[in-house]
Amino acid sequence: xxxxxAALPDTPKYHVVSAFQxxxxxxxPGPYPGSVISVKAEKSIDPETEKVDAAVVAEMxxxxxxxxxxxxxxxxAWRKLFSPSDVVGIKVNCSxxxxxxxxxxxxxxxxxxxxxxxxxxxxxxxxxRFKNQMxxxxxxxxxxxGVNVVAVETTRSQIGNYDPRTYVEVDFFGEEDxxxxxxxxxxxxxxxxxxxxxxxxHGAAGxxxxxxxxxxxxxxxxxxxxxxxxxxxLSFIGTLAMVEPLRSITTLQxxxxxxxxxHGGPFSPTRKFRFxxxxxxxxxxxxxxxxxxxxIIDNKRKAEGANSVWDRTHVKPGRxxxxxxxxxxxxxxxxxxxYCSKLGLGLYDRGKIQLKEIQL
Amino acid sequence: xxxPILAVALPGLFWxxxxxxxxALKKAGVECIHVASAKLDAWKRxxxxxxxxxxxxxxxxxxxxxxxxxxxxxxxxAPWVISNAWRLLRARAKPVYYxxxxxxxxxxxxxxxxxxxxxxxxxxxxxxDRFGDMLRFxxxxxxxxxxxxxxxxxxxxxSPEAGEVMNLFTRRNLLFRIVSAPDPSLDLNIRxxxxxxPRPAAANPSEFASMVRRKLTDDKRLLRIxxxxxxxGRLTGDGSRVRLHLLNYGGKTVEGLxxxxxxxxxSAKLSTPGSDAAVSDLATAGGATEFSIPSLDxxxxxxxx
Numbered sequence: 158x159x160x161x162x163a164a165l166p167d168t169p170k171y172h173v174v175s176a177f178q179x180x181x182x183x184x185x186p187g188p189y190p191g192s193v194i195s196v197k198a199e200k201s202i203d204p205e206t207e208k209v210d211a212a213v214v215a216e217m218x219x220x221x222x223x224x225x226x227x228x229x230x231x232x233x234a235w236r237k238l239f240s241p242s243d244v245v246g247i248k249v250n251c252s253x254x255x256x257x258x259x260x261x262x263x264x265x266x267x268x269x270x271x272x273x274x275x276x277x278x279x280x281x282x283x284x285x286r287f288k289n290q291m292x293x294x295x296x297x298x299x300x301x302x303g304v305n306v307v308a309v310e311t312t313r314s315q316i317g318n319y320d321p322r323t324y325v326e327v328d329f330f331g332e333e334d335x336x337x338x339x340x341x342x343x344x345x346x347x348x349x350x351x352x353x354x355x356x357x358x359h360g361a362a363g364x365x366x367x368x369x370x371x372x373x374x375x376x377x378x379x380x381x382x383x384x385x386x387x388x389x390x391l392s393f394i395g396t397l398a399m400v401e402p403l404r405s406i407t408t409l410q411x412x413x414x415x416x417x418x419x420h421g422g423p424f425s426p427t428r429k430f431r432f433x434x435x436x437x438x439x440x441x442x443x444x445x446x447x448x449x450x451x452x453i454i455d456n457k458r459k460a461e462g463a464n465s466v467w468d469r470t471h472v473k474p475g476r477x478x479x480x481x482x483x484x485x486x487x488x489x490x491x492x493x494x495x496y497c498s499k500l501g502l503g504l505y506d507r508g509k510i511q512l513k514e515i516q517l
Numbered sequence: 518x519x520x521p522i523l524a525v526a527l528p529g530l531f532w533x534x535x536x537x538x539x540x541a542l543k544k545a546g547v548e549c550i551h552v553a554s555a556k557l558d559a560w561k562r563x564x565x566x567x568x569x570x571x572x573x574x575x576x577x578x579x580x581x582x583x584x585x586x587x588x589x590x591x592x593x594x595a596p597w598v599i600s601n602a603w604r605l606l607r608a609r610a611k612p613v614y615y616x617x618x619x620x621x622x623x624x625x626x627x628x629x630x631x632x633x634x635x636x637x638x639x640x641x642x643x644x645x646d647r648f649g650d651m652l653r654f655x656x657x658x659x660x661x662x663x664x665x666x667x668x669x670x671x672x673x674x675x676s677p678e679a680g681e682v683m684n685l686f687t688r689r690n691l692l693f694r695i696v697s698a699p700d701p702s703l704d705l706n707i708r709x710x711x712x713x714x715p716r717p718a719a720a721n722p723s724e725f726a727s728m729v730r731r732k733l734t735d736d737k738r739l740l741r742i743x744x745x746x747x748x749x750g751r752l753t754g755d756g757s758r759v760r761l762h763l764l765n766y767g768g769k770t771v772e773g774l775x776x777x778x779x780x781x782x783x784s785a786k787l788s789t790p791g792s793d794a795a796v797s798d799l800a801t802a803g804g805a806t807e808f809s810i811p812s813l814d815x816x817x818x819x820x821x822x
Contacts, residue, residue, distance in 0.1 A: 308521045316744035317773030322808050328735070331727045333689055335735070336743045336775070377744075 168392045177344065177401035184350070185398065187441025188238075188481065189425040191504035191511055193449055195223045197436040198517035199508045204433045209262045209415060214437075219267045220515050221411075221439035232274055237348055238408050238441075241275035245346040247283045248407075250354050250370045254293035255367040255426030259353040263413045263437070265299040267299040267351060278303030280344060286310050286374060303362040309340050311345060311378075319377045320344040325396055330384045337376040339400060349408040352443065354432055356414040358454050359421035360478060363466040363491025365423050366450040367410045367443030372397035378408045383487055391490040395497040395508075398443070404502070412448055419457040420479070422481040430482065432457055444503025445493045445510045457481065466491045527655055528540055528629040530648065530808070531570060531614065531637040536563035546648030551637050569638055575614035578604055578636075581624050583747050583766050595821050598766045603683035606631040606664035606695055607673060611656040615639065622648040623790070624766065626814035630655050631751045631762035651816070654790040658818055663753035663760055668739055672708040678719040679709055685726035690750050704737050705729065743775040748813065750776070754792065754821075758782075761819040763810065782806040782821035789817045 179203035184187070185441030196217040214450045222234040225312050239245060248266060268281055281304045285291045296306045309318045328335045343350065354370035360368050362385050371393040373429035379397070382389040398404060414437055420430040434453060440446050455466050463482035465473055467491050478486040498505035532550040536559050542550065549566035560567035584597040588785070605613065605628070615625040615638045622640035626648060629636035640648050640699065646728050669686065671693045686693045699706035705730065709716045719725045740750045740761070747767035753760045759782065765771055785796045785808050796808040796819060810817060 214680070238679050314745070314773075315772040316775065317811065319773065321773070321807070322800065331730070333746060334743050338743075338775075 159368060162255055162318075167328050168327055168388055171392075171396050173324075173396065173400055174326065175401045175431075176406075177323070177402070179233075179401050180405040183405040184409075184441065185404050185443055186445075186501075187408065187504040189225060190443045191277070191442055191445050191509055192225065192440055192513070193442070193510060194221045194427065194439040194515065195436055195449070196221045196224075196439070196515045196517065199432075199435060200517075201435045201437075202433055209260055211262045211266070213259075213417075214262050215266050216436050216517060218263075218270065218411075219441075220517065221437060222270070224474045224513055224515060225439045225441075231266070231270065231438050235270045235347050236310045237367055237517070239271060239274060239276060241350045243276055244280045244346055245271055245276060245282070246342060246350045247281065248350055248352045248374055249283055249285050249291075249294075249296070250365075250374065250423075251285045251290040251294055251447060252423040253355070253357065253425035254290050254464050256428070256431060257355050257357065257418050258290075258294050258413055259355065259413050259415050261294055261299040262294050262455055263415070264353060266295055267353065267411060267477055268300045268304055272301065279305070281305065284309065284342060284430035286340075286341070287313065289313075289454040295343075307342065309342070311404055312377075315499050316377050317437055318342070323400065325374075325393075325400060327393070327396075329382055329389050330387075332381045334381070335380055337378045337397065339403060340375045343403055343406070350403070350406050351409045351411060352407055354488070356412060356450055356453055357425075358418055358420050358458070358466065359422045359489070360485060361487040361489065362390040363489040364447065364450050364454050364494075366412060367446050368394050368398055368447050368497050369423075369445065371403065371407055375403055386474055386488050388487045388490055391493050394493040395502065398497060398502055407443075409442065410438070410440050410443050412446055413451070414438065414466050417440060417453070417457070418516045419454055419461060420463055421479055426479075427471060441504035444494055444498045446495075448510060449512065451491055451494065463492075497515065523743055526630070526633060526635055527652065528564035528615075528626045528634070528636040528638050529568075529570075530652075531639040533639065535566065536560050536644060539563050541564050541642075542649075546653050546820060547645070547649050547708065557689070560724060564616055566786045572614050572637075574602070575612045575637060576608055578613050578615050579765075580616065580618045580627075581628055582621060582623050582768060593746045596746055596767075598688045598749065600684070600687050600749055600766060601628055601708055602632055602687040602749065602751070603680055605629070606683065607675070608634070608787055610635060612636070617644070620644065620768070623651040623815045624764070626651045627762075628654065628764055631764055631816070647737040654788075654816075657796075657822070658788060662772050663755055663758075665694045666735060666739055666752040666754050666759065667694040668733055670703040670706040671779040672696060672698070672706070674709060676709070678716065678722070681726055682707075682709070682719050685722040686729070688736075688747060689726050689730065690740055691733070692750075693729060706727065711736040730805045737779070739779045741777040743777070744773055745771045745813075746775060747771075752778070756798045758820065758822045761821070763813060763817045763819070765813050765815055771813040772811065773805065774813050776809045776810065776819070777805055778821065779805050780821075786820045787817060788820070791813065 242320035414434040551570040554569040622644040751762040
């Protein structure tokens with residue numbers, strides 16, 4: 158492990174407010190700590206057209222879920238984690254849409270499996286923070302009628318759909334608004350969450366996978382954690398992910414790696430930095446999955462001649478990072494993943510992670 | 518100890534149109550206007566309540582609102598709020614004049630009212646109905662004058678630096694009042710030039726305000742606002758009740774604004790120009806009261822007991 162990951166700078170003073178108690182067995186790391194199923198399928202996406210093959214994706218999901226749970230039948234695999242009475246939030250990632258996002262074909266397959274075990278469409282919510290990003294994807298065109306497609310902030314920075322009583326208070330840089338509130342649907346409506354991140358580089362966090370998506374994607378007012386070259390993602394991601402009930406009800410991690418972004422993330426305005434891992438990962442342990450993601454992104458960056466996500470030197474505030482993969486806007490903090498492991502969210506030690514690879 | 522009482526005065530309308538607009542004024546609920554002396558006779562002949570006003574004797578104020586200066590590097594991402602609060606506080610009883618411009622008539626009226634200013638507002642005729650609605654709202658508010666609540670006493674020396682410091686205090690909701698001498702009942706008393714507040718430090722008023730905030734500490738602040746960088750609060754009250762004025766400078770409705778007030782107030786009544794919805798998620802704990810404003814347009818008043 159690079160030395161930089163072990164060196165924790167001063168942690169900001171966090172004040173977590175939540176009336177929710179953790180479950181006896183929180184969803185993160187869940188019933189399969191340290192286990193990750195990777196399913197690769199060459200025909201899952203055409204890199205030229207970026208067209209996704211729905212049948213191949215369906216098979217990837219079936220193989221991934223049955224391998225994860227040990228249940229031979231897909232419905233039994235899903236029943237192991239979800240029941241018909243559940244109200245399920247599917248946390249998608251649309252920050253790079255339309256170039257990259259939780260692909261609607263992947264999300265539709267997840268919905269189809271939930272419906273197959275008698276979760277009613279009206280009990281399923283596909284959600285993301287920003288409406289303008291979500292509108293790029295049009296999930297509604299891919300899922301059955303009745304499934305809810307919800308953006309938390311229909312206008313940027315409005316906090317009406319966040320829970321005023323569940324928040325993390327911290328002053329990073331002297332900002333006036335020091336609270337980040339949890340999405341109200343999470344605290345008031347959902348009983349389970351399926352997290353569907355992508356495989357992306359992230360200019361501040363190093364990579365954005367399960368942890369970044371579930372943390373920054375479920376709270377208000379989080380961009381304040383970056384200023385100039387400094388970012389507080391190292392400790393803020395884990396602190397947010399630990400807030401109840403988010404930690405307890407996040408039940409399944411499905412990483413959509415059909416497409417990926419190896420530089421410039423979380424956005425993807427051009428195809429220049431996109432690549433095609435053609436894989437999906439399944440698990441309940443977000444730390445283990447993100448630990449593998451670091452290698453995927455870093456190996457791709459090395460193959461492209463770019464510096465490592467662990468590099469803390471080539472920082473240049475401004476816009477240059479958008480074109481030059483050897484320039485970074487912030488000092489990246491991929492150490493946030495190990496930090497999360499220390500909070501109990503999962504296993505970081507690569508030697509202890511049980512990776513099962515399936516090739517279709 | 519002298520506690521300044523916030524005088525309650527309704528802003529007046531300075532109207533440049535002729536008497537042919539009298540019906541429009543009546544329809545908007547405006548009963549009296551202020552006009553240039555040259556037009557006074559015409560209005561009186563029309564039987565309309567009018568008073569001559571010489572604007573040269575009024576202090577001219579800026580058009581309140583927000584500038585988003587995305588091209589200017591700054592230490593904060595907060596938008597640039599243009600508030601006249603510090604000018605109103607410095608002006609004290611001196612009359613002030615707003616040339617509201619299009620779309621800002623309501624905010625001008627509300628700002629003047631919240632700070633107890635003796636103000637005239639010149640408006641775009643297209644905003645007459647909305648201005649009239651705001652005046653009606655202000656009229657129906659309980660007009661009991663209450664002392665100004667503040668954490669900070671500021672000895673205003675009239676300098677430009679002192680003005681900018683007060684401006685930043687206002688924009689950051691660091692509640693202050695102008696004092697002529699240190700007031701031991703306040704958490705901090707500030708005089709530019711004192712050893713702990715050297716005048717050169719005020720050359721960067723943003724950093725100066727941050728320093729004062731750190732000295733005060735957030736826990737002691739009478740007012741905190743979450744969920745918007747463009748809402749400014751003004752607090753008045755006595756031992757049994759407080760009134761919070763909330764001014765939204767952003768020009769867009771703010772949803773879910775969260776307010777934290779120091780003190781135990783189990784009852785809160787929200788008044789807004791549109792409809793009197795209730796505050797939501799009222800909670801009292803740890804010596805503080807919190808509540809949310811479901812929807813804040815330009816102005817709201819919350820009375821707590």
